[in-house]
Amino acid sequence: MRVRKSATLAASALVLALTATACGSDDSNGGSSDGGDSNDTLTIGIKYDQPGLGLQTADGDFTGFDVDIARYVAAELGVEEDDITWRQAQSPERENMIKNGDVDFIVATYSITDQRKEEVSFAGPYFVAAQDLLMRSGESISSNDEIGDLNLCSVSGSTSAQKIQEDIAPDANLQPYGGYSECLTGLENGAVDALTTDNTILAGYAAQDEHQGKFELAGLDLGPEHYGIGIPKDDTELQEKINAALEKMFEDGAWAEAVEKNLGPAGFEVPDAPEITEGK
Amino acid sequence: MFDFLDLQRYDLFGAFWVTAQLAVFSAIGSLILGTILAGMRVSPVPLMRVFGTGYVNIVRNTPLTVIILFTSLGLFQTLGIAMGGDTFTETNFRLAVLGLTAYTAAFVCEALRSGINTVPVGQAEAARALGLSFTQVLRLVVLPQAFRSVVAPLANVLIALTKNTTVAAAIGVAEAALLMKTMIENEAQVFLIGGIFALGFILLTLPTGLLLGWVSKRVAVKR
Incomplete structure (x- = not known):
C-alpha cells in the first residue's frame, strides 16, 4: 500500500512537472515570435x-x-x-x-x-473572391434565377452555405457536407448539380489534375x-x-x-x- | 459577452431538437436491432451465431464517421437509396438514423449479452425441460431478467449515442454540432460557443443518466 501511494505521488508530480514545463515553453515561444x-x-x-x-x-x-x-x-x-x-x-x-x-x-x-x-x-x-458555382462541364447555368432549381452542395456551416440558405436561394435543395471532397464525389456521380463556395477554392479544385476538364465555373457573382x-x-x-x-x-x-x-x-x-x- | 447569441438568427433549440430526435429514433432502432443480434449470438443455430458475431465485430470496430459517410456517399449518392426522402434534409436525417442505429446496435447487443450471462443457466435449462422453445425461453425467461440487469450499461450506450449524433453533421444533418460550426464561422468566439453546446449536451445526457440510474436500481433482479 505504501509503495503504491508513493508511486502515485511520484506519477502525479511527474505529470505536474511535464505540464508546467509545457506551459513554460509555450509562453517563451509566444514571446519571441511576438515581434x-x-x-x-x-x-x-x-x-x-x-x-x-x-x-x-x-x-x-x-x-x-x-x-x-x-x-x-x-x-x-x-x-x-x-x-x-x-x-x-x-x-x-x-x-x-x-x-x-x-x-x-x-x-x-x-x-x-x-x-x-x-x-x-x-x-x-x-x-x-466571389461566391460562385462549380458544375459539370457543359451543364452550367448563366443566371442567378436558376439556382433555386439545383441540387446544391457546400461545406456545412460555411459562409457560402449560409448565404445560399439565407439570401440567394432559401428554397434550394442544399446538401451540406463536412468537406469539399464529398461534394466533388457527389458532383461527379450526379447526386448534386453544383458545388458552391468562393470561386478561388472552386478554381483550385477544377484545376487539379484528376478533375481537369470535368468541371467548370458558372461565372456568377453571388457576393464578395x-x-x-x-x-x-x-x-x-x-x-x-x-x-x-x-x-x-x-x-x-x-x-x-x-x-x-x-x-x-x-x-x-x-x-x-x-x-x-x-x-x- | 453573450451578444453573439442571436436566437433569431441561430435556432439553438431547433438544433438540439434535431439532436434529440436523432438520439431517440436511433435508440429505438438500435434497441430492437441489438436485441435481435443478441438473440442471434446466443442462438443454437451456428450460422446465426456467426452472423451475429461477425456483425458486432465489424461494425463495433468501424469508426462511426466512416459508417455515417458511407450511408451518404455509398448508399445515397452511389446506390441511389434516398430512404423515401424528397429533399436532402429528409434523406440525410433518415440516413443518419440508419447509420447510428447500425452502429449502436452492436454495443446494445454486447451489453445485453452480458446481461444474458447473469441469468443462471439452471433457469434456461428448467424452461427447456418444461418444453418451451428457444424463442420462448429467450422471450419469457431470459431476456426479461437480462434487460433488468443491464439498464445501467444501456444508459451508457444511450449517452454515448446522444453525443455520437454530432457525427451526423458530417453529412449535413442540421443538428447541434452543425449549428456550432456555423456560429464559430460567423462569430469568432470558439470557447463561449463551444461551452454553450457542451452545456446543451450535458442538459440532454445528465438527466438521462440520472433517470436510468434510478430505474436500474428499481428494477434490478435481487439474487
Whole structure:
C-alpha cells in the first residue's frame, strides 16, 4: 500500500512537472515570435488542404496562391524562405492561433469580417473572391434565377452555405457536407448539380489534375469575400509593413503571376488587384 | 459577452431538437436491432451465431464517421437509396438514423449479452425441460431478467449515442454540432460557443443518466 501511494505521488508530480514545463515553453515561444520581423524567422499559418490556395504536396512542400502571397510578404519583411515555419491554420482555430501567438500572421482564405475584427486585425485585402458555382462541364447555368432549381452542395456551416440558405436561394435543395471532397464525389456521380463556395477554392479544385476538364465555373457573382492577412489585434506596425509588401506585389506583377499560376488552369481570369482597405 | 447569441438568427433549440430526435429514433432502432443480434449470438443455430458475431465485430470496430459517410456517399449518392426522402434534409436525417442505429446496435447487443450471462443457466435449462422453445425461453425467461440487469450499461450506450449524433453533421444533418460550426464561422468566439453546446449536451445526457440510474436500481433482479 505504501509503495503504491508513493508511486502515485511520484506519477502525479511527474505529470505536474511535464505540464508546467509545457506551459513554460509555450509562453517563451509566444514571446519571441511576438515581434514578428525583429528576428529573422516567421511562423505563418496557411491551409494544408486547399488545392490552388494552400496545399501540402506529397513531398512536404507547399503550393498555392496563399502560400505565394505569404512567401512574397515574408521576403519583403526580410525573412529567407528557409526561415519560414508553416503551421496549419484550420478555419475555426484561426483567431486563437493569432491570439496565442502560435503564428505571426495567417494567410488562409481568411475573409475580413466585422466579427473577426473584434478578435484580430487584418492587413490587405490581397484578393476579392466571389461566391460562385462549380458544375459539370457543359451543364452550367448563366443566371442567378436558376439556382433555386439545383441540387446544391457546400461545406456545412460555411459562409457560402449560409448565404445560399439565407439570401440567394432559401428554397434550394442544399446538401451540406463536412468537406469539399464529398461534394466533388457527389458532383461527379450526379447526386448534386453544383458545388458552391468562393470561386478561388472552386478554381483550385477544377484545376487539379484528376478533375481537369470535368468541371467548370458558372461565372456568377453571388457576393464578395475579401481575403485578408490575419495579424494580432492592433499591431499597426506589422499591418503597415504587410500592406506595403502587398502594394509592391500588386505593382511589380508578382501578384498577377501568382493568380495566373495557381488559379489560371481553371480558366480563371486575372482580375484587377484589390484596394488595400485595412489600417487606412 | 453573450451578444453573439442571436436566437433569431441561430435556432439553438431547433438544433438540439434535431439532436434529440436523432438520439431517440436511433435508440429505438438500435434497441430492437441489438436485441435481435443478441438473440442471434446466443442462438443454437451456428450460422446465426456467426452472423451475429461477425456483425458486432465489424461494425463495433468501424469508426462511426466512416459508417455515417458511407450511408451518404455509398448508399445515397452511389446506390441511389434516398430512404423515401424528397429533399436532402429528409434523406440525410433518415440516413443518419440508419447509420447510428447500425452502429449502436452492436454495443446494445454486447451489453445485453452480458446481461444474458447473469441469468443462471439452471433457469434456461428448467424452461427447456418444461418444453418451451428457444424463442420462448429467450422471450419469457431470459431476456426479461437480462434487460433488468443491464439498464445501467444501456444508459451508457444511450449517452454515448446522444453525443455520437454530432457525427451526423458530417453529412449535413442540421443538428447541434452543425449549428456550432456555423456560429464559430460567423462569430469568432470558439470557447463561449463551444461551452454553450457542451452545456446543451450535458442538459440532454445528465438527466438521462440520472433517470436510468434510478430505474436500474428499481428494477434490478435481487439474487
